[in-house]
Amino acid sequence: MKQDVPLRTEWVATLDGYVNARIQPQVTGYLIKQSYVEGSFVKKGDVLFEIDPRPFQAALDQARGQKAQAEAQLGRAARDVERDTPLAEARAIARSQLDNDVQAKLAAAAAVDSAKAAVKTAQLNLEFTKVRSLTDGIAGIARGQLGDLVGPSTLLTSVSRLDPIKAYVAISEREYLQFVGGLGPSAEARPFPNLDTPLELVLADGNVYPHPGKFVLADRQVDPTTGTIRIAAAFANPGNILRPGQFGRVRATVGLKQDALLVPQRAVTELQGSYQVAVVGEGNKVAIRSVKVGPRVGRLWVIEDGLTAGEKVVAEGVQKVREGVPVTPVPFQQPPAKG
Template structure:
């Protein structure tokens, strides 16, 4: 049995046209997709213009804080430490009691010295009375000699009586001299005893260890019950901290540059900033204080000192304190933002964009930093453009799109 087609010729033509149309439409769509693919665009970078102007040049030096006056408190006598009378790390005043050494042996020595002084004074009084008696006796015997002398010449008295009077007078003179010598000795003994009393009194006073200055007292280096002496080291240290010193070391070249500024009547205006260990800047400016007497021949550096106000004694000796200050003014310095400089194995490179927006990598010689800018000693000219943001993946000869760089720091 034969199957007859149900499609008429016109229906077959319509189906074939639909299939051909679908194929053509698919080709058009795919060809249009390929035509819409664009080449990659040029990277966008931020550029800054190379400037040239006068700028201050700053220096930074590592420093260490120290008290303006640091007084080591030591024992002046040997004895056992009885008490500590201050709070470690607290503010103390001049004359305030810090430690007490057992005073009993020194009180006993003082009492003994006072007793010996009283004995010497009593002996002096006794010697003075003896001298008065001796002088009275010598005066009487002298009168006898004067009376018997003329009588002996005319045989009015015996020669024996005259000789006895003469011998008595000589004995009395000797007693006067002995009494006078005893008085001199007693006075010397009194002076010695007075010195002993004063020494004993001073030693007794030394059992009270006091602060020699106003300041902050440190940790006690001796504890109650310890035997302390003049050779046992410091009991503690008291430091005056307002103002506080900052010792820092500069190179000989920086020192010479600073001396030029100071010699131009800038000494009173050379202000210093203190950068603390956490990177913050201390809110109060300091002043230059002094320079050491010599340059260290081994390092070629010299130590300077600055004074910073320290109300409340917040800063303490031994703290890290980096000093930041203007060294000089550089005329017509070439400047670019620090972010534009890339360091590679000890050399410095910047990406320069020419008038056709093409990139070239150029080595430069860098100088000092000032704020967010970097002084360039060679390799760039004023008016050129350098890439500050977007240096990543830049290659020499690459074309870029640019926009001006705007710093966050005013």
């Protein structure tokens, strides 16, 4: 039969979060609390873990004490300068004494600035004992346990923004060049879909995801070992049903083949890379004919060459027929799809 057939291109896809945040502490200490439910939605800034704050509170208190001492030293140095300035002008004391007082005041002022910075650092470290989420998203399973000694190199968990979710596919360099318009597609090549082409996501169970997607970015380089480049598509993910690590297939409709000649897939046999059909000809005798196949459309197969419209082919019992053997043809009934 003949009908217009949409031409589709398909790639294996791996799903990943649109944003993936690695949650790592910024200070070293003992983990005393987990403040979130694993697998739940968290917001940016939510406290996920707490580290024992007591050493950091003590360090802050010490820094504040040292700041107070430095400020006292600065006050005394300032008074010395104030007292000795008129005495030096009256030559009641040596000028060098006033110079020493001024230098002592400058050193004391620098010590105060250093002490203030130490207080700010201690305050930050105390705040860092509350490990917070860096983004809105789904928080993963905790990798750190209460009582663990953790530090900046420790991965406690990850938070992923899943709506939308990314689907990464690897495409050939040729497809990429067609995509960006670097090469005009030949008559045999399928044009790569542009950024506006709606995409379908076929899930691992064979179902088509109900929300269409679109291409959002291409990686910065082609992998020299595989000759492919990673492309990312984005799909809306209400309810966060799709999760990072899932596999699927991204499908794009890239054109329409008009008046395509189709036969049931079961009518086509493959032998060492060539394809054949059994044609029922004059006198209902079978002729085995080589054909050139195109894309599959459901349970049908496009025949590009080797067959003309109106010819009959064997769809049941193909393995039993032989060249020149007469058969009794009956109309083929496509069995209902399973599931």
